[in-house]
Amino acid sequence: MTDGLDRRSFLRGGAAAVGGAALGAGGYATWDHVSQQPPPPDLVGRSVEPFRGKRQAGVGTVPQAFATWVAYDLLPGVGREALTRLMRIWTDDIERLTGGRPGLTDSEPELAKVPARLTVTLGYGPGVFTAAGLDRDRPPWLAPLPAFAIDRLEDRWTGGDLVLQICADDRLAVAHAARLLSKEATTFVRTRWTQQGFRASPGATPPGATMRNLMGQVDGTRNPDVRTDAGLIWHDASGPDWLSGGTSMVIRRIAMDLDGWDLVDREGREFTIGRRLADGAPLTGSREHDEPDLGAKDGLGLPVIDMAAHLRRARTADPSARFLRRGYSFHDPGEPAGRQSGLVFVTFQRDVLAQYLPVQQSLAELDLLNRWTIPIGSAVFAIPGGPRSGELLGARLLG
Amino acid sequence: MPRLTWARLAPALAMFLALTACQSSISEPASSTTGDLTMTDAWVKAADSGMTAGFGTLTNTTDHTVTLVSASSPVSPMELHEVVANASGATVMQPKVGGFALPAGSSLTLAPGGEHLMFMTISTPLAPGAEVTFTVRADDDSTWTFTAPVRTFTGAKEDYQSGDSMNGTGDPSNPAPTMTP
Numbered sequence: 001m002t003d004g005l006d007r008r009s010f011l012r013g014g015a016a017a018v019g020g021a022a023l024g025a026g027g028y029a030t031w032d033h034v035s036q037q038p039p040p041p042d043l044v045g046r047s048v049e050p051f052r053g054k055r056q057a058g059v060g061t062v063p064q065a066f067a068t069w070v071a072y073d074l075l076p077g078v079g080r081e082a083l084t085r086l087m088r089i090w091t092d093d094i095e096r097l098t099g100g101r102p103g104l105t106d107s108e109p110e111l112a113k114v115p116a117r118l119t120v121t122l123g124y125g126p127g128v129f130t131a132a133g134l135d136r137d138r139p140p141w142l143a144p145l146p147a148f149a150i151d152r153l154e155d156r157w158t159g160g161d162l163v164l165q166i167c168a169d170d171r172l173a174v175a176h177a178a179r180l181l182s183k184e185a186t187t188f189v190r191t192r193w194t195q196q197g198f199r200a201s202p203g204a205t206p207p208g209a210t211m212r213n214l215m216g217q218v219d220g221t222r223n224p225d226v227r228t229d230a231g232l233i234w235h236d237a238s239g240p241d242w243l244s245g246g247t248s249m250v251i252r253r254i255a256m257d258l259d260g261w262d263l264v265d266r267e268g269r270e271f272t273i274g275r276r277l278a279d280g281a282p283l284t285g286s287r288e289h290d291e292p293d294l295g296a297k298d299g300l301g302l303p304v305i306d307m308a309a310h311l312r313r314a315r316t317a318d319p320s321a322r323f324l325r326r327g328y329s330f331h332d333p334g335e336p337a338g339r340q341s342g343l344v345f346v347t348f349q350r351d352v353l354a355q356y357l358p359v360q361q362s363l364a365e366l367d368l369l370n371r372w373t374i375p376i377g378s379a380v381f382a383i384p385g386g387p388r389s390g391e392l393l394g395a396r397l398l399g
Numbered sequence: 400m401p402r403l404t405w406a407r408l409a410p411a412l413a414m415f416l417a418l419t420a421c422q423s424s425i426s427e428p429a430s431s432t433t434g435d436l437t438m439t440d441a442w443v444k445a446a447d448s449g450m451t452a453g454f455g456t457l458t459n460t461t462d463h464t465v466t467l468v469s470a471s472s473p474v475s476p477m478e479l480h481e482v483v484a485n486a487s488g489a490t491v492m493q494p495k496v497g498g499f500a501l502p503a504g505s506s507l508t509l510a511p512g513g514e515h516l517m518f519m520t521i522s523t524p525l526a527p528g529a530e531v532t533f534t535v536r537a538d539d540d541s542t543w544t545f546t547a548p549v550r551t552f553t554g555a556k557e558d559y560q561s562g563d564s565m566n567g568t569g570d571p572s573n574p575a576p577t578m579t580p
Contacts, residue, residue, distance in 0.1 A: 085528020089550065104442045105550045184551055187445070187527050 030208070030223050031062040044169050044202045045114040051098045053386045054245035055234055056393075058121030059324070059348050060226035063211075064167040065201045067328045068178045069251055069344065071160025071379060072189035073127070080132040080398055086188045087392045090164075093181055094120040094393070097173075103180045116170035118177060122393050123249050123381030127161030132398060137240065141248055141352035142382045148364035150375060157253040157377020160192045165249070165346070169202045195253060195377070197328025197344040210280060210288065213329055214341045215261055215372070217273055218280025220325045221288055222315075232355070233324050233348050235385075242397035245385030248352050252345040253330075253377030257338055261372045272368040274311030282311060310369040313362050323349035323356055339376060352380055434461035436501070436535075441547035443531045444511075447524040452480070453516035453533060453547055454509045459501035465537050468498035472533035474525065475518035482513055492517075498538065511554055527551045 040046055049057045078086075093103040098118045102109030129138035144159065164181055168174045182191060199211045213219040224232045235243045261269070266277060274292065275282055282292035283304050292311060296304040305312050316322060327345045334340075349355040363370070384394045392398075441455030459465045470477040481495040495514065501507050509515045516533065518525075525531055527549055534544045 082526075082528075085526060088528045088548065092548065104440055104548065105552045105554075107554045183553075184527070187551055 030225050032060040032226055045116050046100070047117045047169070048098060048100055048115050049117050049119050051095050051119075051387070052389055052391075054388070056121050056246075056383055056386045057098070058119035058165050058167055059233065059247055059249075059326070059383065060230075061117070061119050061167070063199055063326055063328075064117050064119070064169045065199055066169070066171045066174050067165060067167040067197045067344070067346075068174050069195045069197075069346075070164050070166070070178055070182060071125075071192045071194075071251075072162040072164075072182075072185065073192045074131050074161045074189055075187070078131055078188050080134070082188055083128065083132055083394075084392070084398050086185060087394045087398060089184050090120075090122065090181060091387060091392045093184060094122075094177075095387075097177050097180065103184070105184065106180060108176060111172060111176040114170055114173055116168040116173045118166070118168040118173045120177060120181065121165040121167075121249075121383060123163040123165070123383050124394065124397070125159065125161045125163065125379070125381050131161070134397065137242070137397065139243070139248075139382060141354075142380060145250070145352075145357070145360065145378055145380060148360065148375070150364050150370050151378070152374050152376055153378055154376050157193050157195065158379060160379050160381070162189060163249070163251070163379065163381045193377070195251070195330065195344050196332070197330045199328055211327075211329075213256075213327075213343050214258060214331065215256055216269070216277055218275065218277075218288060219343070220327065221275075221280055222322075224322050224324050226324065229322070229324075231350070232320065232322055233350060235350055240397075242384050242394070243382070244396075247348045247350060247383045248356075249381045249383050250345075250347045250349075250352060250356050251377070251379045251381070252347075252375050253342065254345050255339045255342040255374045255376050257372045257374070258341050259338070264372075271306060272310060272372075274305040274309030306368065308366050308368045310363075310367050313365075313367040314359060316359055316362075318358075321355045321358055323347045323359075338374075342373070348383070434459070434503075436461070436465050436537075436541075436543045438543070438545045438547075441545055442550045442552075443518070443525060443547050444552045445525050445527045445549045446518075446521060448521060451475075451518045451521060451525060452511070453518065453531070454511060455545075455547065456506055456508045457499070457501060457535075458506040459503060462503050464500055464502045465541070466498050466500045467535045468538045469536045470516050470533055471536070472518060472531065474523055474531060475521045477533060478517045478519060480515050480517040482515075511552065525549045 049061055051057060074083075096103050097112055098115060098120060100113055100115040102112040106112060124142075126138060126142050126144075129135050129142070147153075164178070166174050166177050166181075168177070178194075200209070210218045210220050226233065234245055234247050237244045264272070270276055270283060280288040282290055284293035284296045285291070292305055292315075294303075294305055294312060294315075298304050325345070325347050327343050327347075329342070330344055331341050332339075347356055384397055387393050387395070437458045437460065438455045439458070441453065443453040444451045457467075467479060470479060479495045479498055480492050482490050482492050485491045490512075499507055499514065507514065516535075529549045530546050531549055532544060532546045534542050536542045
């Protein structure tokens with residue numbers, strides 16, 4: 001046991017070191033961070049993210065390199081009491097795994113010892129509220145998004161009663177956690193869909209660098225800052241207790257027609273987005289984070305940033321309608337042509353209807369990028385507040 | 400659909416909520432000693448009926464050997480079991496002769512495929528996520544009571560067949576028992 005305790009404190013040191021490295025490089029304006037300590041040699045593998053707190057990890061957490069989302073359907077007969085038992089199992093497993101310790105029944109305990117900033121974020125779909133007899137507590141925004149003309153949604157990427165977002169800087173940690181948590185839940189749920197995504201690996205790009213998607217674009221430049229814009233993302237104590245420190249998660253699977261995109265030259269690609277490919281700077285600026293000048297005209301009197309450019313259509317004039325994007329690329333060669341590459345577009349916002357929906361409607365109505373992107377999956381989940389000390393995940397809803 | 404009656408489970412749930420974490424809770428030993436017998440990472444394999452087993456790590460922090468000779472639970476008669484190879488090389492599960500002896504300061508890990516606490520015939524379904532209480536007894540009549548969470552587990556050929564002879568670790572072709580959700 002002494003060994004275990006030592007290991008855990010060392011792991012905590014690792015997490016601190018990651019945050020410290022990020023701060024030292026002056027990046028990560030957008031994401032959470034922690035204080036500085038000297039890094040151990042296997043920094044990435046040993047690093048841990050805290051599990052308990054007022055908010056669940058995996059939202060404001062600096063995005064890890066790899067993510068898997070598993071959506072589940074509840075089995076018939078699973079109600080509030082059974083859901084509580086499932087929460088007891090998952091809370092214990094997640095607390096152990098994210099701390100670098102094996103699950104209680106772990107058949108591969110060694111795989112748990114490299115957590116690599118593992119986080120597991122629990123979300124409830126509308127079905128949980130119905131199954132638990134808590135429909136009156138279901139927020140109005142917790143429902144499928146309305147159908148958009150651009151959608152080509154497939155059942156196999158859409159909906160779900162429950163979701164686990166599993167993220168880590170090592171894919172083995174993600175795969176192990178996904179398997180253990182699913183295996184422990186087989187009497188409560190069946191898997192509805194699984195999506196996997198990736199971003200830049202740790203150390204591959206400078207800390208705080210905006211990710212690039214598979215179309216080559218810098219993607220996610222204008223993201224809220226999780227510290228200064230927390231009110232855009234999380235609910236506070238003024239609402240229902242279970243949602244205090246909670247948020248909502250939209251998961252859209254966006255397939256990219258990369259073969260079609262190949263036919264577009266660089267100029268056409270930059271025109272489509274309204275940003276330069278090289279550095280993500282708006283076509284009216286010189287650096288990525290320059291404010292775009294939406295009124296700027298070229299020599300012919302035409303807008304420099306086209307009226308239908310993605311940048312323009314994705315912007316909201318209402319600062320309270322912004323939301324946090326935490327997407328990952330996917331590349332699944334086993335999928336049909338035209339469905340192999342894309343983006344698992346994941347957003348967190350306090351209110352789906354007030355924040356996500358207006359922007360999504362704007363993009364669905366007009367966006368040059370729509371010619372090469374196809375939404376094929378869609379799901380909305382409520383993310384309960386984080387587990388406080390001694391508390392089960394979701395306990396403040398399920399009672 | 401669920402064959403478990405929730406009313407029957409409610410006391411177990413209430414008991415769980417009273418605990419601070421998903422760890423074993425420990426009662427006072429019957430005899431006054433320095434140190435104690437503790438159990439960490441305890442869990443019991445879910446089952447609807449018949450046999451099942453409990454696992455975890457026992458640690459003896461007393462200054463003398465603790466020899467556990469029996470176990471009991473409100474939900475089942477219990478035995479202390481080991482898994483050994485017989486003369487023909489097959490592994491067999493059998494009661495541990497002399498019980499589990501833990502020298503002062505030592506730990507004993509009970510795990511699937513090894514030594515374990517056997518629930519011989521459960522009287523109520525043990526649903527995943529529920530909790531089970533059991534008591535172990537030493538040769539000097541000291542007792543310790545632990546509470547362990549119930550978990551789904553299909554590994555290590557832990558397929559116990561109710562009413563079967565214990566001369567085998569279970570038939571892997573035997574499907575896992577149907578489980579209460």
